[in-house]
Amino acid sequence: MAENYDVIVLGSGPGGYVAAIRAAQLGLKTAIVERELLGGICLNWGCIPTKALLRSAEIYHYMQHAKDYGLVAKGIEADIEAVVKRSRGVAKQLNQGVTHLMKKNKIAVHFGTGSFKNANTVEVKGEKGTETLTAKHIIVATGARARDLPFAPADGKRVWTYRHAMTPSEMPTKLLVIGSGAIGIEFASFYNDMGAEVTVVEMLDRIVPVEDADVSAFLEKSLTKQGMTIKTAAALEELKVGPNSVSAKVKGKDGKVESGEYSHVIVAIGIVPNTENIGLEKLVEMDRGFIQIDPYGRTKTKGIWAIGDCAPGPWLAHKASHEGVTAVEAIAQELGNKDVHPHPLERNAIPGCTYCHPQIASVGMTEAKAKEAGYTVKAGTFPFIGNGKAIALGEAEGFVKTVFDAKTGELLGAHMVGAEVTEMIQGYTIGKVLETTEAELMNTIFPHPTISESMHESVLAAYGRALHI
16 A cells, blocks of 8 residues: 655755755655755765865875974874775765754655656555655655766776765875866875875866866966876876786877876766666656756656756755755645645856865856856956965965956955865855845955955955955
8 A cells, every 4th residue: 555645755865865854844744865865965974974085184194294294293194094084984974964864853754776667656666675664745856867988987996986985995195087177186185195106187278167267277277387297188098907007008199109107096077867778767867967957946747846856957965955845835825725835946156165175166157158148247266375364374375366346346255275165155146136236345344354355355456356375
């Protein structure tokens, strides 16, 4: 006999479990279906455990540079097994936290693989057999997985995806990273700090290509200074996997093909949505596997919604969580709740963060995109070398850049590179949501001494009023 709910959520990642909690808060009888671990990729294999790895690498880096701070540290070593163990412990703790939240909010959890029988029915195949669940509204939050190279699929030994890179069986000595998006650059930064010889290959003309060109150029210079080899406008021509190494041929921007031997390869060339073989093909519209939705998460079929990495990008955990809340509130409104007022997703106000060393963060349009969109812009940049707190911390490498509409003063975008910028970007994100102009930002008092003062100075610089440079 089928179990009936108001809302069923397929997938328990940061989109799915947040959607389920919000649904329960609104008094909706809610179920969540998960085929692996509560928390999805983000909590178990992505956002959180990678940050634990990067934190260990950061501390290791500081220990190696203790003398820069007037300190002495001897006999410093990295234990990759211990580093990974700590990261897995963090993931386990958060997984247990989500389990607690499901119980607290009285959300029914069905472990198994869910597939659609029709627009209102899901069949779940798990260890206990097959269950049938029905609901007026079903939210697809099945996420995505790493894209493989067609001629050299990941084997977990020499060729890795991010999941293999998080739990390495051995420390790479010479690492090749294919792709320079957030995932590729974060792992390149981690293994470089841990002592590996790292080469990054990017097919486009600059690394982290979605970021502002000034940020890309600064980051490439910084990573090269740290010892990385960066190859942009380069194409992987061949990859041959042996028992103890991988040989690669890379065609550079000059057209020449260079061969190299590597101990390991990390493939970070994008994602594939988990939308196949779950009965969606005849129910929703898809583009390259990504479910097409409106700004509230609705698909073309009434009662089916989609959020997160199985829907159009950007493919970020915080975007998925926001979409989950929006979709559920829209569902509650359809079911007669007049107290909720869902707001459509504003893609131009989604911040992006990359936790390499140095960090990068951004929100809104780059200077180039703003000009392409027809804006006359005012852009201001303030370097960390002019910030007292950054100098005191020994973190004077970086800058903040802001982009404004010259006619209206609207904040169009903000871009940062340097220490702790992933913690600061939210200030500009709030500014965009509040539709602030340069006047409000200029008249805001920023605390001293903080790195965030660079945010203020960047705004002043856009209008020729910078005080400290």
